[in-house]
Amino acid sequence: MAKISFSCFSLILLLTTFTQCKPADLESTCDVKSESFLLASLVRLVTGDRSPSCLPAFSFLEEWGVYDSTSIPKVRSILSYRNHILMGGDFRKVGLSTGSVAVLDKNSGTAIPSRFCPFLKVKGDTYAAVPDGSGGFYIGGYFTHVQGIKRSQVAHILPGCQLDPNFIVTEDASRNVNALHILGDNLYIGGLFTSWGSSPQVNLASVNRYTGELNTSFYIGTINGNVSNIVSFGNSLFIGGDFQDINVFSRDGLAKLNATTGAVDTGFTNQLDPGATVDDLFLGTDPQGSPVIYVGGTFSTPRSNAAAFYPDGTLTSWAPNPNANVEAIQQYENTVYLGGSFTSVLGAPTANFLVGVDNGTGTAVKNDFALDLTVTSLHLIGNQLYALGEFTIAKGITRYHAAAFEVPSGALSNWDPSLDGSLSIPDGAVIPFGNDVVLASNQSGVNLIPKKHFVVFDEATGYPLDNTPEFDFGIVTMHLKGDRLFLGGSFRTINGISRNAFAALDLPHYQLNPMDVQIPGISGDIRAITSGNGQIFFGGSDFTTVSGQTRNRVAAISEETLALTNWNPNVELAGLVSSLLFVGDAVFIGGLYTSLNGNNTIQYYRAVDTVSGTAISLPSTTNYPQSDVSVQTIYEGKIYLGGIFTTILGLGAFTNFAIFDLETNSYLSPNPIYANGYVNAITPAPDGRFLVGGSFTGLNGSTTKPNASAFQTGSYNVLDWAPNPDSTVYTSLYHNGKWYVGGEFKDAFNKAYGGFFRTDLSEPPSN
Numbered sequence: 001m002a003k004i005s006f007s008c009f010s011l012i013l014l015l016t017t018f019t020q021c022k023p024a025d026l027e028s029t030c031d032v033k034s035e036s037f038l039l040a041s042l043v044r045l046v047t048g049d050r051s052p053s054c055l056p057a058f059s060f061l062e063e064w065g066v067y068d069s070t071s072i073p074k075v076r077s078i079l080s081y082r083n084h085i086l087m088g089g090d091f092r093k094v095g096l097s098t099g100s101v102a103v104l105d106k107n108s109g110t111a112i113p114s115r116f117c118p119f120l121k122v123k124g125d126t127y128a129a130v131p132d133g134s135g136g137f138y139i140g141g142y143f144t145h146v147q148g149i150k151r152s153q154v155a156h157i158l159p160g161c162q163l164d165p166n167f168i169v170t171e172d173a174s175r176n177v178n179a180l181h182i183l184g185d186n187l188y189i190g191g192l193f194t195s196w197g198s199s200p201q202v203n204l205a206s207v208n209r210y211t212g213e214l215n216t217s218f219y220i221g222t223i224n225g226n227v228s229n230i231v232s233f234g235n236s237l238f239i240g241g242d243f244q245d246i247n248v249f250s251r252d253g254l255a256k257l258n259a260t261t262g263a264v265d266t267g268f269t270n271q272l273d274p275g276a277t278v279d280d281l282f283l284g285t286d287p288q289g290s291p292v293i294y295v296g297g298t299f300s301t302p303r304s305n306a307a308a309f310y311p312d313g314t315l316t317s318w319a320p321n322p323n324a325n326v327e328a329i330q331q332y333e334n335t336v337y338l339g340g341s342f343t344s345v346l347g348a349p350t351a352n353f354l355v356g357v358d359n360g361t362g363t364a365v366k367n368d369f370a371l372d373l374t375v376t377s378l379h380l381i382g383n384q385l386y387a388l389g390e391f392t393i394a395k396g397i398t399r400y401h402a403a404a405f406e407v408p409s410g411a412l413s414n415w416d417p418s419l420d421g422s423l424s425i426p427d428g429a430v431i432p433f434g435n436d437v438v439l440a441s442n443q444s445g446v447n448l449i450p451k452k453h454f455v456v457f458d459e460a461t462g463y464p465l466d467n468t469p470e471f472d473f474g475i476v477t478m479h480l481k482g483d484r485l486f487l488g489g490s491f492r493t494i495n496g497i498s499r500n501a502f503a504a505l506d507l508p509h510y511q512l513n514p515m516d517v518q519i520p521g522i523s524g525d526i527r528a529i530t531s532g533n534g535q536i537f538f539g540g541s542d543f544t545t546v547s548g549q550t551r552n553r554v555a556a557i558s559e560e561t562l563a564l565t566n567w568n569p570n571v572e573l574a575g576l577v578s579s580l581l582f583v584g585d586a587v588f589i590g591g592l593y594t595s596l597n598g599n600n601t602i603q604y605y606r607a608v609d610t611v612s613g614t615a616i617s618l619p620s621t622t623n624y625p626q627s628d629v630s631v632q633t634i635y636e637g638k639i640y641l642g643g644i645f646t647t648i649l650g651l652g653a654f655t656n657f658a659i660f661d662l663e664t665n666s667y668l669s670p671n672p673i674y675a676n677g678y679v680n681a682i683t684p685a686p687d688g689r690f691l692v693g694g695s696f697t698g699l700n701g702s703t704t705k706p707n708a709s710a711f712q713t714g715s716y717n718v719l720d721w722a723p724n725p726d727s728t729v730y731t732s733l734y735h736n737g738k739w740y741v742g743g744e745f746k747d748a749f750n751k752a753y754g755g756f757f758r759t760d761l762s763e764p765p766s767n
Contacts, residue, residue, distance in 0.1 A: 063114055063462055065097030065754010066455070067420040067445050075742025075755045077478040078733040081485070081507060084465070085457045085735075087742065087756065088475030088487060093420060094455050094464050095448035099752035100126040101139055101146075102417070102446045103161060106384065106437045109402070109417040111446050117161035117436075121751035122146050124153075126440040127426035128180045132209070135159035137431055138187060139440055140177030145750040153177045154189060154212070159434070169212040170197035178426045181230035181237070183259055185209055186218070190227030190239060203227045204239065204262070220262035221247040228426065229281040231293065233311045235259045238293055240278030253278040254295060256313070268313040273301040277325075279340075279425060284331035287360040292316060294336060296326030306338060306362070320345045320355075320362030327425060328378035330385060332407045334359050335366060337385060339375030354378075354387060356410070366410050370395045371403075376427035381437060383407050384415070386430040388441065390422035400448070402439070419443045444752045453491065456510060468510050469494050479529035479536070481559060483507040486536055488526025501526045502538055504562065515562040517555075519543045524576070528590075532582030533610040534559045535567060539577025539589065553577050554589065554613075569613035571596055581632040581639065583662070585610055586618060590629025590641065604645070605629045619660045623650045623667070635684040635713065637662050642679025642694065656696070657682075672716035675699050675709075683732040683739060688713040689761060691739045693729025708741060708748070710761050722765035723748040723757065 066073045068091045076089035096102070096111045099122035103112045111119075124143025131137050136158045139146075146155045146163045153175045156167035172193060179190035187209040196205045196214050204227045206218035225243030232238070237257040244252050249264045253276040256268035272278070276299035286292045292308045299305060306326045308318040322342035330337045335356040338345070345351045348364035354375045356366030370393070377388040385405045387394075394403040395412045401422050404415035421443055428441035439446065452470040457463065475489040485505040494503055494512050500522045504513035524542030531537065539554035546555040547564040553571035557564055571577060575593025582588075586607040589596070596602040597615050604625045607618040625645035632641045639660040648654045651667060655674035660667050677696030684690045691710050698705040698718075705722040707729050712719065725745035733740040741748075742756040749763060 063096050063098075063119065064094055064457065064464070065445050065752075065756065066091035066451075067093045067095055067448055067754055069421045072727075072744050073755050074474070074730060074744040076474065076476050076489075076730050078731050078740045078742050078756070079478050079480055079485075080459070080733060080735045080740075081480060083459045085459050085733075085740065086455075086478060086485070087457070088454050088471075088478050088489065089730075089742065089755070090453065090474035091455075091755065092450065092452050093445075093448040094451045095418070095420070095445035095754070097121075097445050097752055097754040099146075099444050100124065100141065100143065100441055101129070101157075102439045103433055103436050104415075104417055104439055104446065106381070106432075106435065107414060109404075109415040109447070111417075112436055118147065120146055120157065120161070120163075121148065121753075122155075122444075123747050123750055123752055125426075125442040127178050127428060127442070129429040129431045129438055129440040130180045130182055131431050131433070132156065132182065135434065136164070137433060137438055138180050138182070138209075140180045140189060140191070141426075141440070142176050144173070148750045150750070153191075154180075154187075154207075156209075156212075167210065167212045169207055170214065172196070178226060178228045179230045179239075181232060182209060183232045183237070186215055186259070188230050188237060188259075190230050190241070192226050203241075203243070206262075218260065218262045220257060220264070229278060231281045231283045232259060233283060233291055233293070236265065236311065238281055238283075240281045240295065240297065242277040244274070252276040253297060253299065254281075256311075268309075271302050271309070271313070271315060272297075272299045272307075279325060279327040280329045282329040282331060282336075284329075284336065284359065286316060286318070287334060292318075292359075294318075294329045294331070296329045296338065296340065298325040305340070305342065318360065318362045320357045320364070322351075322355075327374070327376045327389075327427070328387075330378040330380040331359065332380055332383070332385070335408065336362075337366075337378055337380075337407075339378045339387060339389065341374040353389070353391065356407075366408070368395075368410055369405060373422075374424070376423050376425055377429065379430040380407070381430065381432050384413060386415070386437070388423045388428050388430065388439075390424060401443075417446045418448045420445060420448050444746060445754050453489070454487075465510075469505065469512060474525075476525050476527050476540075477529050479531060481531045481536060484513065485510070486529050486531075486538070488529050488538055488540060490525035501540065501543070513562070515557075517546050517557065517564065518548065519546055527576070527578050528580040530580040530582045530587065531559060532587070533585065535565055535610060536562075537567070537580050537582065537587055539571070539580055539591070541576035544573065553591075553593070554580075556610075556613075567610065567613045569596055569608045569615070570598060572600075578628055578630040578643070579632045579641075581634065582610075583607075583634055583639070586616060587613075588618070588632055588639065590632055590643065592628045605641070618662075618665065619667070623648050625649075625654065625658065630678070631680055631682050633682045633684065634662075635688075635690075638668075640682045640684075640690070642675070642682050642692070644678050656694070657692070657699075673699060673711055676701075676703075678728075680728070680730050680743075681732040681741075683734050684713070685734050685739075689719065691732050691734075691741065691759075691761070693732050693741060693743065695728040705765075707743070707745065719761060720765060721759075721761045721763065723759065723763065724750065724765075725753075725757075 073091040074089045079086045123145040126141035128140040152171040156164035175193040177191040181188040203223040206215040227241040229240035256265040278297040280296045282294040308316040324342040326340040328339035353371045354369040371391040372393040373390040375389040379386045401419040404413040456465040471491040472493045473491045500519045526540035535556040556567040572595035577591040579590035594603040627645040628643045630643040675696040679694040681693035697703040699709045710719040725748040727745040729743035
């Protein structure tokens with residue numbers, strides 16, 4: 001079901017049937033007008049075939065993203081080389097950008113490719129998921145969109161991995177959903193919210209499972225805390241959380257309700273101590289097969305952190321007594337599995353974070369999972385016990401925050417989604433989905449692969465290449481010249497070999513070049529690289545020597561020998577160089593500086609010759625931007641520059657953007673394009689459309705096109721295109737009819753992305 005979309009399968013079946021029911025024609029599969037070409041192309045899409053062929057190749061690069069659990073991941077530079085897309089920045093891993101809900105192979109944990117099961121691209125965190133009983137499932141959390149379509153913290157996913165267009169709940173941006181439960185035609189929703197539309201439902205509501213319409217007959221009143229768990233028995237609901245009161249009734253963390261009306265069952269008395277928190281509920285059985293409600297959390301009475309009640313409220317004798325909180329419970333036959341932050345239980349003085357106990361006594365019977373940190377969620381599907389949490393090791397093997405064990409043996413399975421960050425409460429879920437499983441969490445990427453600050457993607461398959469260099473710190477800029485890739489940034493080593501901030505890789509195999517310009521003791525970085533007239537020019541901050549010779553903030557090496565040249569513009573010691581552009585016989589230097597060539601009247605932006613680095617009159621000897629010029633690009637005789645300046649001295653307002661005409665040697669005035677924030681990227685296409693990226697709310701006064709916008713040069717009309725990335729855009733590349741856009745954003749087009757996306761500017765504006 002999830003392995004191949006129904007429509008694609010049907011089309012292939014129909015085409016196959018049709019071609020088998022008529023006399024065979026002699027035709028070439030490479031004839032784009034033939035049925036064979038269409039059928040073979042569909043098969044190529046479904047199978048992911050990327051072998052050399054006259055048939056089209058389907059790229060899946062957009063499925064990937066960059067990640068870093070230690071800091072905000074950033075894509076700072078993007079280039080193309082042959083059939084590769086190169087990315088450098090601040091990140092430590094790359095992975096599939098599924099959003100916070102991923103459909104995974106139940107045995108390996110590998111994401112099902114989007115051509116079989118379209119990624120849900122959930123924008124936000126997902127904390128709960130439940131099967132719908134008909135091949136689909138419901139999700140809940142703190143999200144706003146699914147597959148780019150608005151959904152307010154609850155959504156229904158159909159069997160074909162598509163959002164259900166008919167199930168829509170009332171919108172509420174402040175709602176936080178932590179628990180879902182289906183009973184009959186009702187979907188019960190628990191979490192933190194103060195109302196449901198115009199109805200005063202607080203922290204617990206019931207909606208029609210087919211439409212999302214609120215069931216107004218179910219009304220519990222005010223619950224004064226989070227509802228994090230819901231189970232049912234007959235027509236009764238059991239809810240757990242960190243509440244203490246439900247209307248006039250004192251209920252510390254646990255209550256029984258009428259599933260039709262929401263009325264509190266006063267016969268199920270509150271037995272947990274004041275202030276108790278319930279983190280999980282599980283409807284299981286005792287040794288005699290009688291139904292039991294297992295309760296885990298943080299409490300001291302009537303048991304420590306784990307207790308069991310019969311549905312009428314009678315306490316059972318089950319008493320595992322874990323020494324810290326229990327966050328997850330599952331049962332397989334007569335073994336109850338507990339996950340949490342505890343380190344001991346009854347019969348096991350050392351029982352770290354996951355243990356199996358007898359369902360009658362609570363005594364440990366399985367205690368060899370060898371996890372290194374807390375388990376926050378457990379889910380049993382068949383004979384696989386799926387665990388989520390903060391751990392990174394299971395049975396001595398790396399498992400980043402998600403693992404599965406065979407039961408009853410306890411053997412570690414091969415299931416390994418390889419997540420980037422830990423899962424803490426509210427944690428997430430693993431549920432069955434056809435022959436696969438669904439992982440819901442606070443993570444937006446799965447199947448992460450270590451790639452430290454540099455990655456090369458195969459443009460056809462989208463898959464990252466193996467054995468590319470690893471950098472210890474970030475890459476800011478990259479520049480291709482022939483079969484050499486020059487890189488600048490804040491790195492100090494490459495594959496453990498010393499290279500301070502500037503290096504070269506030999507292509508096509510991305511091997512480190514022996515060149516070392518020996519920039520000593522650098523505390524800053526190289527931010528800009530360009531080339532021309534047989535030289536590679538580079539600049540940045542915090543260096544005063546290169547190859548043993550004085551060079552302040554900017555220098556050049558020979559393109560052929562890679563030796564230092566005499567070019568020496570001598571930028572002031574307190575300054576930095578942010579951008580370099582080679583035009584004709586000049587290099588335009590942009591940055592934060594107030595002296596060049598020892599002349600303290602030159603500031604922020606000036607061109608120099610390519611021989612000695614002596615300043616020339618371009619773009620002006622008097623009209624300077626009043627702050628950093630961080631990006632430059634040339635198109636049809638004009639230099640487009642952006643940065644953090646707001647005026648050009650003597651010419652007036654030029655807000656973060658200006659255009660210098662090389663034919664008239666003057667700035668276009670009045671300024672036809674401006675941005676109300678920093679501009680980091682300016683990238684044209686051959687047809688004159690420009691993509692602009694940075695940290696702003698829009699171009700030319702717009703406040704609805706943040707961080708990425710576009711305009712048509714000549715008319716300078718801002719295009720009706722607004723991907724709305726949620727944070728800064730740093731770089732962009734135009735290649736084969738599309739822009740590749742990188743930055744530190746997690747979302748664009750109201751979908752989850754891992755720091756980059758690809759666009760042709762035809763997408764409708766996001767909202």
